[in-house]
Amino acid sequence: MKHLMSGNEATARGVYEAGIKVCSAYPGTPSTEILENLPQYGEDVYCEWAPNEKVGTEVAYGASVAGSRSLTTMKMVGLNVAADPLFTAAYMGVGGGYVIVTADDPSCHSSQNEQDNRHYARFAKVAMVEPSDPQECKDFVKLACEISEEFDTPVLYRTTTRVCHSKGLVEFGERTEVTPKPYARNTRKFICAPANAFQNHPLVEERLKKLEEYGCTRALENGLNKMELGDGKVGVVTAAISYQYAKEVFPEGTSFLKLGLTYPLPMDLIRDFASKVETLYVVEELEPFMENEMKAAGIPCSGKDKTGVMYELNTQLVRERMLGEKPNFKTVDDIAVAKRPPALCPGCPHRGFFYTLSKNKNYVVTGDIGCYTLGFAPPLNCMDVCICMGGGFSAGMGMAKSFEREGVTDKVVFGVVGDSTFFHSGMTGAAEILYNGGKMIPCVLDNRITGMTGHQENPGTGFTLMGKEAPMMNIEKIFEAYGYAPVLTVDPQDLKAMKETVDKAVAALNNGEHPAIVTRRPCLLIKRIKQPKAMCVVNADKCKSCKSCLKVGCPAISMENGKAFIDRTQCVGCTVCAQACPFDAIEMEEN
Amino acid sequence: MAKVKSALLVGVGGQGAILISKIMSNGFMKAGYDVKQSEVHGMAQRGGSVSTQVRWGEKVYGPVFGRGEADIMVALEKMEAVRYAEFLNPDTGVAVINDYAIKSTTIASGAEEYPEGCIEAMAKNFNTIAIPASDIAIQLGNAKCMNVVLFGAMCDSLGCPEIDWEQIVAETVPEKVRELNLKAFRAGREAAAKAK
Numbered sequence: 001m002k003h004l005m006s007g008n009e010a011t012a013r014g015v016y017e018a019g020i021k022v023c024s025a026y027p028g029t030p031s032t033e034i035l036e037n038l039p040q041y042g043e044d045v046y047c048e049w050a051p052n053e054k055v056g057t058e059v060a061y062g063a064s065v066a067g068s069r070s071l072t073t074m075k076m077v078g079l080n081v082a083a084d085p086l087f088t089a090a091y092m093g094v095g096g097g098y099v100i101v102t103a104d105d106p107s108c109h110s111s112q113n114e115q116d117n118r119h120y121a122r123f124a125k126v127a128m129v130e131p132s133d134p135q136e137c138k139d140f141v142k143l144a145c146e147i148s149e150e151f152d153t154p155v156l157y158r159t160t161t162r163v164c165h166s167k168g169l170v171e172f173g174e175r176t177e178v179t180p181k182p183y184a185r186n187t188r189k190f191i192c193a194p195a196n197a198f199q200n201h202p203l204v205e206e207r208l209k210k211l212e213e214y215g216c217t218r219a220l221e222n223g224l225n226k227m228e229l230g231d232g233k234v235g236v237v238t239a240a241i242s243y244q245y246a247k248e249v250f251p252e253g254t255s256f257l258k259l260g261l262t263y264p265l266p267m268d269l270i271r272d273f274a275s276k277v278e279t280l281y282v283v284e285e286l287e288p289f290m291e292n293e294m295k296a297a298g299i300p301c302s303g304k305d306k307t308g309v310m311y312e313l314n315t316q317l318v319r320e321r322m323l324g325e326k327p328n329f330k331t332v333d334d335i336a337v338a339k340r341p342p343a344l345c346p347g348c349p350h351r352g353f354f355y356t357l358s359k360n361k362n363y364v365v366t367g368d369i370g371c372y373t374l375g376f377a378p379p380l381n382c383m384d385v386c387i388c389m390g391g392g393f394s395a396g397m398g399m400a401k402s403f404e405r406e407g408v409t410d411k412v413v414f415g416v417v418g419d420s421t422f423f424h425s426g427m428t429g430a431a432e433i434l435y436n437g438g439k440m441i442p443c444v445l446d447n448r449i450t451g452m453t454g455h456q457e458n459p460g461t462g463f464t465l466m467g468k469e470a471p472m473m474n475i476e477k478i479f480e481a482y483g484y485a486p487v488l489t490v491d492p493q494d495l496k497a498m499k500e501t502v503d504k505a506v507a508a509l510n511n512g513e514h515p516a517i518v519t520r521r522p523c524l525l526i527k528r529i530k531q532p533k534a535m536c537v538v539n540a541d542k543c544k545s546c547k548s549c550l551k552v553g554c555p556a557i558s559m560e561n562g563k564a565f566i567d568r569t570q571c572v573g574c575t576v577c578a579q580a581c582p583f584d585a586i587e588m589e590e591n
Numbered sequence: 592m593a594k595v596k597s598a599l600l601v602g603v604g605g606q607g608a609i610l611i612s613k614i615m616s617n618g619f620m621k622a623g624y625d626v627k628q629s630e631v632h633g634m635a636q637r638g639g640s641v642s643t644q645v646r647w648g649e650k651v652y653g654p655v656f657g658r659g660e661a662d663i664m665v666a667l668e669k670m671e672a673v674r675y676a677e678f679l680n681p682d683t684g685v686a687v688i689n690d691y692a693i694k695s696t697t698i699a700s701g702a703e704e705y706p707e708g709c710i711e712a713m714a715k716n717f718n719t720i721a722i723p724a725s726d727i728a729i730q731l732g733n734a735k736c737m738n739v740v741l742f743g744a745m746c747d748s749l750g751c752p753e754i755d756w757e758q759i760v761a762e763t764v765p766e767k768v769r770e771l772n773l774k775a776f777r778a779g780r781e782a783a784a785k786a787k
């Protein structure tokens with residue numbers, strides 16, 4: 001029987017079937033559902049949310065050193081965080097099969113850049129496997145483990161949004177139980193001392209040659225690489241999701257060389273394929289990763305000049321760009337469609353914090369990545385910079401130092417991170433601010449969950465990925481341990497308390513103290529926390545149409561017939577708009 | 592089973608487009624088609640514009656198609672129909688639209704206006720079936736079954752008369768809400784037959 005499942009669900013199944021025993025990861029779209037789908041395999045696979053990708057990569061590496069097959073997953077920017085262990089693990093090699101999933105996001109559906117992580121495979125000199133559909137997502141995990149063990153290399157398992165989130169039919173296999181050799185210390189291999197590194201580098205170079213040969217031979221037998229010969233006129237070298245598009249679009253008779261092992265490229269195989277066709281194309285998303293290597297190896301080919309280096313492809317784009325067929329479509333131009341950007345949910349706990357800070361134009365807010373990034377959007381307009389996870393504290397430090405040097409005295413800098421982000425990489429920034437005397441106020445918006453990526457547990461929530469209770473780390477105590485004082489905790493939904501807290505913190509800062517703020521209220525969408533049902537309504541007689549309530553930026557309020565109006569299907573009765581109304585025109589509905 | 596067919600489902604996050612794609616996929620799988628389905632998710636917040644693609648046929652390769660390639664488009668909200676209109680095949684495509692408006696945040700804040708005449712404009716350009724699926728669902732006692740009302744309205748435009756869609760709906764939805772959803776399905780199918 002076949003199962004309809006997404007690439008990520010299939011990868012999780014692949015983890016189970018491959019006999020992988022330890023998985024550690026930090027969530028990030030589009031990779032998150034792999035780990036989320038592992039607890040169903042119970043005791044067979046240990047899985048956990050790590051505080052960040054570097055930790056997850058190291059935990060999985062340790063498990064590999066001890067002998068277990070292991071895996072870590074991350075979104076593409078996560079590999080920037082985890083690059084340090086990757087590059088050295090590449091020199092030291094592995095014990096049990098070691099797989100690092102990097103999920104790229106062409107078109108930036110939910111990411112801060114469009115980096116092509118295939119470059120990491122070449123940079124770190126490790127093997128790279130790229131599945132193109134859910135069946136391969138499942139099957140290739142096992143092959144990746146085998147490659148890792150045979151060639152003594154970490155394997156980069158590279159997917160993209162459309163591979164992760166597209167569903168297709170998958171046939172299951174049995175789980176392979178893998179029993180590792182008894183553990184024995186091996187310092188020559190696993191200590192990254194310079195003398196060892198020096199000796200390891202030649203092994204790495206040799207390994208790449210062996211992998212290339214494998215790609216030309218055995219990878220054709222086990223289905224990682226596939227050659228489909230046609231009439232010999234046009235040949236396409238392709239991989240991953242691009243194969244699916246090209247296969248659908250190119251006419252019958254086209255030859256395909258579809259690669260599942262994309263680093264190192266099997267150059268002899270490609271050369272052989274090239275000799276069998278008159279015209280050779282390369283179809284790949286983003287960078288000319290394969291094309292440039294092929295050209296450097298002296299194989300004439302083209303593709304990037306047509307497909308472009310930006311954004312994802314689809315069937316229509318491949319048809320248009322590679323075959324020159326213009327699409328036939330119509331737009332409805334006489335209607336001005338309004339934008340529909342994401343916004344903080346009605347009742348979001350972050351709203352009160354940003355609403356309060358938005359009232360003072362001298363407040364500079366260095367934000368970070370999470371639901372709360374949306375504090376930048378109108379009408380809150382309450383963020384100056386947001387660069388990467390953890391950057392909210394450290395970029396704020398830089399701004400504060402610059403203001404100090406430049407003699408700017410009227411600005412107050414608030415560094416803002418979420419609870420998950422605090423544990424990810426905010427804590428190092430918090431140390432930096434205190435250590436180096438930053439004149440700024442670090443704030444943690446603790447909504448009791450990793451919200452943005454779909455609500456995962458973290459070290460502050462009291463639960464693990466496998467649903468067990470866990471020690472709940474206390475953010476205030478961490479601040480206090482660093483030496484921050486006063487550490488102020490506040491319910492962000494209480495606007496009066498929120499303003500008093502901010503004022504208190506600013507006064508303390510101006511007094512030479514080291515204040516920190518923790519706002520605490522759970523995100524509304526956490527399933528295990530029951531939220532009271534409530535609703536607010538506008539008393540139209542009292543409403544003076546001043547639009548003050550619209551400034552809280554809640555999707556549930558708008559103006560209708562000249563008066564404020566609350567959409568009953570959306571409002572959750574958080575009362576933030578009611579507190580913002582100067583005329584008490586918004587009332588809690590008795591229920 | 593000839594060429595691959597493509598459907599585009601659009602709406603606002605939280606409206607329940609996923610259930611429609613699930614019913615479709617279950618029906619196609621049961622009838623022996625290959626199926627691929629693609630959605631972009633990852634933002635936790637409610638209320639953004641969302642789209643899902645479903646493709647079926649003897650063998651489906653690409654999970655994602657582009658402009659002018661949808662045989663059918665289902666819009667759970669009418670402004671979203673206009674936003675994604677370019678994906679519909681202009682000659683043979685069918686648009687099935689819920690005659691219902693949801694304001695976006697930019698509209699709520701007064702920065703933009705909700706456009707008039709979305710359905711009329713779609714009907715001028717495409718073979719369009721518009722039904723008040725949300726109102727029908729509310730009359731049936733549960734606004735949430737709007738998605739199944741709309742599925743009832745679209746199922747006869749999928750071009751798979753061999754599939755007993757009512758049966759598939761019954762098999763796909765949870766036991767507790769089966770009766771409600773079957774009513775919703777029938778009401779939508781009838782409304783579409785009348786609207787044609």
Ligand SMILES: Cc1ncc(C[n+]2csc(CCOP(=O)(O)OP(=O)(O)O)c2C)c(N)n1
Pocket residue numbers: 026027028029075077078081369370371372389417418419420421422447449450451452453
């Ligand atoms: C290095 C890196 N890893 C992962 C992500 C994906 N990501 C974006 S926001 C987020 C979670 C933020 O959670 P939290 O700080 O608790 O804020 P919330 O969304 O709950 O407001 C994650 C994991 C990322 N953008 N960058």
Ligand code: SF4
Pocket residue numbers: 343344345347348349350371447451452523524525635636637
């Ligand atoms: S998911 Fe939670 S934290 Fe994110 S915007 Fe919605 S209520 Fe706020």
Ligand code: SF4
Pocket residue numbers: 346347535536552554555556557566570571572573574575576577578
């Ligand atoms: S009470 Fe006001 S701010 Fe809160 S959810 Fe309802 S409309 Fe939005």
